[in-house]
Amino acid sequence: MRALTWHGNNDVRVDTHPDPEIMNPKDAILKVTSTAICGSDLHLYDGVIPGLKSGDILGHEFMGEVVETGPKSTLRKGQRVVVPFTISCGQCFFCQNQLFSACDNTNPVEKQDASEKLYGHAMGSAFGYSHLTGGYAGGQAEYVRVPFSDVGPIVIPDGMDDDEVLFLSDILPTGWMAAENAQIEPGDTVAVWGAGPVGLFAVQCAMIMGAEQVICIDHYPRRLELAQKFGAKIINFEETHVREALMEMTGGLGPDAVIDAVGMEAHGFVVDNVLDLVKQKIAPGADRGHALRQALLACRKGGRVSVPGVYGGMLDKWPLGAMMEKGLQIRGGQTHVQKYTQDLLRRIQEGQIDTTFLISHRLPLEKAAEGYKNFHDQQNEWTKVVLKPGMAS
Template identity: 65%
Template sequence: MKALAWHGKHDVRCDTVDDPEILNPRDAIIRITSTAICGSDLHLYDGYVPAMKPGDILGHEFMGVVEEVGAASTLKKGQRVVVPFTISCGKCYHCEKAQFSACENSNPADKHDIGREGLGQPMSGVFGYSHMTGGYSGGQAEYVRVPFSDVGPLVIPDDSVEDDKVLFLTDILPTGWMAAENADIEPGDTVAVWGCGPVGLFAVQSAFLMGAQRVIAIDHFPHRLELARQFGAETINFERTKVYEALQDMTGGIGPDACIDCVGLEAHGAFADNIIDQIKVSTFLGTDRAHVIRQVIMAARRGGRVSMPGVYGGFVDKFPLGALMEKGLTLKTGQTHVQKYTRPLYTAIAEGKIDSTFLISHRMALEEGPTGYQKFHDEQDTYTKIVLKPGMAGSASLAA
């Protein structure tokens, strides 16, 4: 089969590799119909995530049709499914508490030391995202093996609901929703969202659905800011305006009730971080640019809430721990418990309460994936989201 594989920094190739096979009774093989390039994939592309090996198959946002199942799978051949990026057993202590991204059994034991060294405990399994998260092959391919297929995949029963409407249930829509949920939004709140990428835009939409009176979106790409305004957000262009001062002015000197960091470790704006992140990338030390989370903590009102869905992978310098404590802020973080949200969010999509298609700017053939990575990396204001279609004719019309 064909698959997009990582071969080093800024080196993604479309390789021919072996088809996946059933390895365990709860496995299923999915034929991919749609897959997407995620902002988190750019962390791999830029070389900020350790434990990648040349030839690793990328991709954690995908859906498709069941082709083969193991003896203990509850799926049936021919079913159309959306697959969460988090691999979860459904039966461990954390899964039973609906903390699916903290699953104890999805990361093979021989991979545990990688996560334990940098994070204190092994990470849970994730598709296509380094050997720190299990070394699983991802879904930017024609086929993928899905472990614990009786737990993760959501069957889409209505063939009239096209892929574009439900594909983002795999990651970015639940991530934006959980980001807003972690901000403990109350009716009438003012919520500030840093980053108008896919997760940030879904967080804006979710915050309004949860009762926020005002949402202030912060970015520097004009088109992304325009998308945020289409949902009713006020906007700040951080290249033209000092964010802290603007938020103080917009909130009468109080600060936002809730602040959401949808940027993470590749934030723009702090020169010292940009130098440090070139030192010891492979050891977790100094790899994260913490500019946004610093700004978030300083901007939030006293007694406010901070939600951090943006991905961080290592250690940071000059973290405003005093402000976090003295202001009495609540901080909630974590990878998304996708399985907890897929069904209710699917219902919201089917009822027309959530639009998940506005984000797609380009559709490309799987073979064009290397170009897609380069474009998504270099032209983020134009390429807001790329959906890859195995079997699609190449060089298409790149525009949606």
């Protein structure tokens, strides 16, 4: 089969690989029909996430048709399914408490040692990402092996297009959980850093959850325009002092909740960010966290901080004093995708949530490398890339 593989910093290629096999009783094999490039794939592309090996197949946002099943899979051949990016067993303490991304049993034991050392506990697992989280082959390929297929995949009703439901795999539930972690109350102002796919979904979800006002912060005009379309007020950080603006737009109170949908590769030419950038270039594992620092300072006293943006290592110049003295609550985490998929599928069906607005480009799998380059270099215009293995190249 053909698959998009990682070979080093800013070097991804479509190569030929052997087709995957059923390895365990609960496995299924999918023929991939749509797969997206995620903002967090760009962290891999930039080499700021540790634990990738040359030749790894990327991709954790995908869907397709079931073509083979293990004896204990609950799927049937021919079903169309969207697969959560997190792999979860459904049986351990964490899965039973709906903390699916913290699953104890899906990260192979020999892959657990690194995160046990780095974070104090072994991480769960995901498709097409670091070997810290399992090293499972991803879905930017013609075929993909789906372990624990009895727990994750969600069967899609006939009549719904791939493009409507593909984002149930990651960014829509991630935006939803980001808004949920902001614990929105009536009258709240929610400020969202980053008008990328997750930020834009967080804007939509915060509106649905009853925020009085959502303010989105970015510097790409095209992306800010999309946020505006969903009713958010916008701040372009290249033109405006963000914290001052947020204070003025909230009657001097500051936002009740802040969401960092930027993560470890924050943009912006400010002192802390330039220092972080230098550190990240010389020391893998260093995070660049200007957005998060700004969010902590902007958040009102006693407010809530939600962190869906990806961080993988260490961050210094962390305003711990602001957190303690202002009494902030911080919630983060990889998304517990399986907890949200059914509810979000219903909301898509009812027209409450728009998913297709985001897609700026659809490409055949063979052009995946071009997709990565443009999504990385032209963030204003390339807002989301969906690869279609079946599309003629």
